[in-house]
Amino acid sequence: MRAMLAVVALAAGLNAWGAGPEAHPAAPSPAAADTEAIRQAAQADKRGLVERNMQLTPEEAKRFWPIYEDYQRRLEPIARRQNRAIQDYLAAESSMTDANAKRIAREVLAADADEQKLRERELRKLLSALPARKAVRYLQIENKLRAINRYELARQIPLVR
Numbered sequence: 001m002r003a004m005l006a007v008v009a010l011a012a013g014l015n016a017w018g019a020g021p022e023a024h025p026a027a028p029s030p031a032a033a034d035t036e037a038i039r040q041a042a043q044a045d046k047r048g049l050v051e052r053n054m055q056l057t058p059e060e061a062k063r064f065w066p067i068y069e070d071y072q073r074r075l076e077p078i079a080r081r082q083n084r085a086i087q088d089y090l091a092a093e094s095s096m097t098d099a100n101a102k103r104i105a106r107e108v109l110a111a112d113a114d115e116q117k118l119r120e121r122e123l124r125k126l127l128s129a130l131p132a133r134k135a136v137r138y139l140q141i142e143n144k145l146r147a148i149n150r151y152e153l154a155r156q157i158p159l160v161r
Helices: 007-017 032-054 058-095 098-129 132-156
Strands: none
Touching (some): 058 098, 058 132
């Protein structure tokens, strides 16, 4: 579900996200090809992508990377729960009952709520370790990558019948 492209394309695409339309007047908003390149690059080397875009000093890096690793470790089971709910939906799509639809919706919402709690915890830890702008930059990177993944899933999953 998380196919991603070249790391170089990702770094360029991620940096372009931060610039408004005035910085690229002839360029459209992130195109599907750019989004796919970013997804693929993040899958290939997410840590490298984060490292290139965080611009950390050596002291900041010492404090940041353990927080990053802990966050990724804690995010993984939440993402697995979200993916499992989607797989349940796809498996039952042609014969979806109201009870099954409710169960899957509850699972997705519970995983989303857990992800939000984790993000809030992460922000507190980041703010204690980094300047606020760099803490927020990391959250933006994570938000953008999660948004790309969610968009791709939404694009592929048909509406409940």
